[in-house]
Amino acid sequence: MAILGWILIVALFVVGMLGTVFPVLPGVLAVYAAFFVYGLFFSFEPFGFWFWAIQTAIVIALLVADYMISALGVKKFGGTKASVIGSTIGIMIGPFVIPFAGLILGPFLGAVIGELVVGANWKQAGKAGIGSVVGFFSSVIVKILLQLLMIFLFILWLLV
DSSP: OHHHHHHHHHHHHHHHHHTTTOTTSOTHHHHHHHHHHHHHHTOSTTOOHHHHHHHHHHHHHHHHHHHHHHHHHHHHTTOOHHHHHHHHHHHHHHHHHSTTTHHHHHHHHHHHHHHHHTTOOHHHHHHHHHHHHHHHHHHHHHHHHHHHHHHHHHHHHHHO
16 A cells, blocks of 8 residues: 555656646646645654645745746736736647647747737737746746745655
8 A cells, every 4th residue: 555655646746747837737736635645645643734834835825926927927028918818828728739839839829819819019919928938937947946845845744
């Protein structure tokens, strides 16, 4: 049973890290779920109040920051709410419509289309598209770092 428990924990960590790039995967929630799997298979004893408080704060920060960082990228490049919405839609459907390049082209095209729909010119729409890609990659970097911190804290809590 211990081997199965560790396989599930590692699988959830992998899914969580893949979720930083592929928004259709649960991401940070998979990493968080791994802690519960550990508790169910082994013990919740190593995890006290501070472990759960820190991990929950990181999860909440990630969920909020994920959308805020992407939107900030679009806004920094002069995009409007329409390009933020278009970029978000593009991030979700881009990888399915355009395999391999969809992670970059999806948010870019979504932001461009969003801007064009509200009457922006091509130059402004292009700037918003670039901002959406910058915002997406910035949020990916933040998510990777914070999720690695969550995993590090998990391991640290088990060793101490």
